[in-house]
Amino acid sequence: MRSTENQNNNYVFTYRRLRRAIGYLGIGLPVLLVGFSFIPYFNTNVQPSISDYYYTNLRDIFTGTLAAVGLFMISYKGHHNTSIWKNDQVLTNIAGIMAIGVALIPVTPQLEAQKIYTLIPYTYPWLGWLHYASAALLFGIFALLAMNVFTIGQNEAEDIPVSTFNENHIYRFCGSAILVLIILIPISETFRLFNYSTLILEALALFFFGTAWLIKGRALGDAGRIGEKLYREHNAEETENIH
Template identity: 80%
Template structure:
């Protein structure tokens, strides 16, 4: 039974790390490939605009993978809607798939684009924005309200500045600030590619929160004490 519990713990941690890595990798792959002439794609104003480029499969495929992983992630239930891990990850997964499949309205008519979802209806573009806003909002909720639940309290280990709960709250708060800045950047044109940069940073903090929750840095020794207030590496969280 103990071995079975350990396997479940490690499976959940691998799933968390996979979600985190995908979130960080998405903007890096899109922008990185845009800089390679072979792909014949310019750096886009936003991540969503990559739907209309040669890199669309990376955009839609990565988001769809994140969505499926979030849906398959069986988190803890909670009487509070804002702390219900399983419900929030399921909704976030659906939103991620929606963002991937329902395109943002293009600024210009795309050439030779095959799409199962019509892109020339403005209301679909607004639906894309709604899905994206809900997705990032849930990302922030998970980091602030859910990931901070249930940390072991080893009284002999002081709470470090780098305690995991501090990191989760910082990442969640950063996501909220960055997403609120996006419409501001669109309105005032703060700097070139401002929307792309803000979205990439929000995905970075999303990924960091999931990687820390998945114990990507390990959890033994000083790391276990500083991040998780633990003396050993096998706990159920």
């Protein structure tokens, strides 16, 4: 009995670590790319979008981080919900493939680039559209996961009131913010709303994506007031549903 309980706890903690890893990678990607752009050693200017870093000396960070997110997503095995809109295994598998696609399929370059050796030649004009479609689907699934999947299976202690900072409120807010931002990105591309508008909107979308995964991974802990406010739990010993 004790062995089964320990195995279940290890299973839950492994999922939490995986969620936190995905969250940190999502938030860290734009921070690293922009931060390193200010270091002369990398000889890279701040780019108009995150995808444009593909054509810079920071390409390995861009492709490596997205590939890692993609592999983590594919390895994330959840429940087989009958609704595809709430089936985390299907959604994360699609998101993982799209993340790897965004990493390997280059965006159309802003300027005539120097010779760059790529897995897929960037001279094909349709590749840019495939890149944008993969990115849009990726962010759309990020939003669906936050709003439709992460809100399933919360422990609800009836004696603890629902806080403004309840995890489900955070997930829905993050998912809604991602949807708004992915709608604004093509608008910003067309009208150039402000300097680096696409880069900023993409970074914000990744921030909300990462925040949802960090909260789901209990990066802030779940004991005491945090457990009550976020998860409606009395202590950190309670085991959450896998969702």
